[in-house]
Amino acid sequence: MRQPFERVVWIVLDSVGIGAMPDAAAYGDEGSDTLGNIARRRQLDLPNLRRLGLANIRPLEGLPPVEHPSGAYGKCALASPGKDTTTGHWEMAGILLEKPFPVYPRGFPREVIDPFEAKIGRKVLGNKPASGTEIIQELGIEHIRTGKPIVYTSADSVFQIAAHESIIPVDELYRICEIARDILRGPHEVGRVIARPFEGEPGSFVRAASRKDYAVPPPKGMLLDQLAGRRVPVWSVGKIADIFLGRGIGRSVKTKSNDDGMRKTLEAMRDQPNGLIFVNLVDFDQQFGYRNDVEGYAGALEAVDRWLPSLEPKDSDLVVLTADHGCDPTTPSTDHSREYTPLLVYGPRVVGGINLGTRSTLADIGQSVAANFGTTIPAGTSFLDGVRKEYHHF
Numbered sequence: 001m002r003q004p005f006e007r008v009v010w011i012v013l014d015s016v017g018i019g020a021m022p023d024a025a026a027y028g029d030e031g032s033d034t035l036g037n038i039a040r041r042r043q044l045d046l047p048n049l050r051r052l053g054l055a056n057i058r059p060l061e062g063l064p065p066v067e068h069p070s071g072a073y074g075k076c077a078l079a080s081p082g083k084d085t086t087t088g089h090w091e092m093a094g095i096l097l098e099k100p101f102p103v104y105p106r107g108f109p110r111e112v113i114d115p116f117e118a119k120i121g122r123k124v125l126g127n128k129p130a131s132g133t134e135i136i137q138e139l140g141i142e143h144i145r146t147g148k149p150i151v152y153t154s155a156d157s158v159f160q161i162a163a164h165e166s167i168i169p170v171d172e173l174y175r176i177c178e179i180a181r182d183i184l185r186g187p188h189e190v191g192r193v194i195a196r197p198f199e200g201e202p203g204s205f206v207r208a209a210s211r212k213d214y215a216v217p218p219p220k221g222m223l224l225d226q227l228a229g230r231r232v233p234v235w236s237v238g239k240i241a242d243i244f245l246g247r248g249i250g251r252s253v254k255t256k257s258n259d260d261g262m263r264k265t266l267e268a269m270r271d272q273p274n275g276l277i278f279v280n281l282v283d284f285d286q287q288f289g290y291r292n293d294v295e296g297y298a299g300a301l302e303a304v305d306r307w308l309p310s311l312e313p314k315d316s317d318l319v320v321l322t323a324d325h326g327c328d329p330t331t332p333s334t335d336h337s338r339e340y341t342p343l344l345v346y347g348p349r350v351v352g353g354i355n356l357g358t359r360s361t362l363a364d365i366g367q368s369v370a371a372n373f374g375t376t377i378p379a380g381t382s383f384l385d386g387v388r389k390e391y392h393h394f
Contacts, residue, residue, distance in 0.1 A: 004388055005349065005372050006274045006316035010365070011265070012089070012240075013304065015285035017326020017339025018057060018075055024338040027083060029326075032337035034289070034297075036060055037330040042298045048308040049301075052321070052344045056355070071346030072387045074356030076322065076364065079379070083336040084156045086191030086215070088324025089243045089280075091362040093223035094370075094377030101157035101191040101216075105129055105335070108151070108159065112188050116151075119179050124151040131290060136162055136198045136205045143167060144202070149176060155290060155327070155335040157191035159184055165197050170210045173197055181214040191216055192242065211254070213242035223366040224248030226375040233275035235268045237261055240278045249278075258283040258300055262307045269311070276369065289327025290334045297329045315348045318372065322365060350387045359383070 017034040024030050035054075038044065039061045046054060046063060053073030055063040080091050082100030090097070107127040117123055123146075125139045130152040136143075139150050143164060150162040159180055163173045173195045181193045193214040200206045227234055228248035236244075238261050241252035251272070255261040258281045268277045281304065288297035313319050326339030343356060343365070359365075363380030371382040 003372055003374060004384060004390075005318040005347065007269075007272070007277070007314075008275075008318045008320065008369050008372060009265070009269065009277045009279070009311065009313065010320045010369065011279045011281065011322075012092075013284060013321060013323045013342075014085070014280055014282045015289050015325055015327035015336060016301070016323040016342065017328065017337055018323075018342045019340050020326075021077055021338050021340055027338040028333065028335075029083070029328075029331075029337040029339070032326055032328040032331055032333075032339055034326040034328045034337065034339060035301075035342070037328055038294055038298055038301070039063060041294050041330055044298055045302050046305045048305045049321075049344070052308075052346055053353070054342060054344060057342055068353055070352040071344045072350060072352070072354035072356050072383075073345075074343045074359055074383075075340040076343050076359040076362045077340055078325065078338070079361035079363070082157075083325040083338045084191060085239075085324055086157060086243055088341075088362060089240070090218055090222070091379075092322075092324070092366045093218065093244070094363050094366045094379045095219055095222050096361070096363065096379050102188060103155065103157050104153045107153070108188075112159075112183060113151070116180055116183055119183070120149070120176050123148050126150045126152045129153050129155070132160065132162065132196055132207065136196075136207070137203075140164065140198070140205045141202050149173070150196075153190075155285070158194055159190050159192075160194045160196050162196040162198055164205070165199050165208055165210075170195075170197050170208075174212055177212065177214050189216060209254075213239070215242060215245050218244055218247065221378055222247075223370055223377050226370055226377055227276060227373060230373050230375055232373045233272060235272050235275070235277045236279075237264050237268055237277065238280035238282055240280050243280075255282070257287075258303065262304070266310060276373075285327035285336065289329050289336075292329045292331075292334060294329045313347045317347045318350065319346050320344070320365060320369075322362070324362070345383075345387050349389050351389050354387055356383050356386070 052071035053069030326337035367380030
């Protein structure tokens with residue numbers, strides 16, 4: 001049986017939430033509304049996202065809905081507890097968590113740091129939430145002087161270790177990360193341990209390209225496992241491969257920025273005519289949400305909007321735009337926020353103007369992708385048939 005769409009291009013706009021979920025107050029996120037609050041602060045120019053139906057999902061100041069959206073539109077709740085990268089992406093793939101991955105807004109406790117320092121034979125610097133680019137400027141000189149690795153975290157469930165390549169060689173940094181991964185089990189099982197090598201001179205330290213992630217293995221049976229079983233080619237752009245430990249992914253490319261991710265998405269589309277192209281555009285929270293940079297966040301949204309026409313989906317393409325959580329830059333918090341995520345689905349064979357409503361889980365997207373390729377995943381309800389033109393009679 002011919003599959004409905006030969007290729008799915010699935011783009012995660014990392015942290016672009018569209019309003020607080022009903023349980024947001026339990027996460028300290030009451031009133032968070034990434035898209036809505038940015039629109040109230042600063043006029044947004046998003047003609048292409050509006051055309052697809054973004055402003056039809058819910059009212060957004062200065063962005064009136066269009067009468068005939070070219071895409072199907074809706075929003076997704078997170079059924080899993082939590083609001084981090086791994087939770088959101090795993091849920092998309094059909095993995096619903098019973099408890100959230102741990103986060104450390106005050107740094108890691110001694111019960112983690114003490115055995116870590118003992119096993120690596122070094123004390124650590126930092127041990128606090130921080131921007132990765134800023135903490136190497138803050139502590140890089142002391143790191144070079146003492147040889148102590150820099151440990152830090154973020155709003156995500158991550159244990160990050162930064163070291164200058166001339167002080168702790170990359171292979172040694174990887175070994176240290178493996179030690180951390182082995183320690184971080186049970187109640188302290190963070191989603192990812194990340195090696196963050198850097199280089200350069202004092203005052204101009206920069207991250208090196210040899211980052212490496214040590215993620216918790218996703219449970220078997222999730223979307224990418226199922227696609228691999230069907231021999232569906234998967235090309236990941238950005239941190240997708242790190243989140244899923246490369247499982248089921250045939251080709252992957254890392255990205256330096258949204259611009260780099262957008263360029264590499266077009267390259268993937270030129271080179272892979274079928275299967276799944278799975279993309280994460282990370283700058284929204286990494287560069288702007290964490291830093292409460294409203295203007296930067298707004299500009300990044302507008303840059304993606306300007307880029308969208310260059311996707312040029314072919315007749316047998318399905319394009320999906322969504323997010324994994326929120327990260328409202330207008331609130332005092334620099335953390336992620338517990339928000340609904342937008343859902344826009346389009347392509348030549350998609351019926352425009354279909355209201356997909358409020359989906360109970362991000363897994364509905366993964367289930368729809370699974371259904372397209374003739375398989376299923378453990379959670380979610382497919383909306384695939386509801387958006388296909390051949391299922392509608394005009």
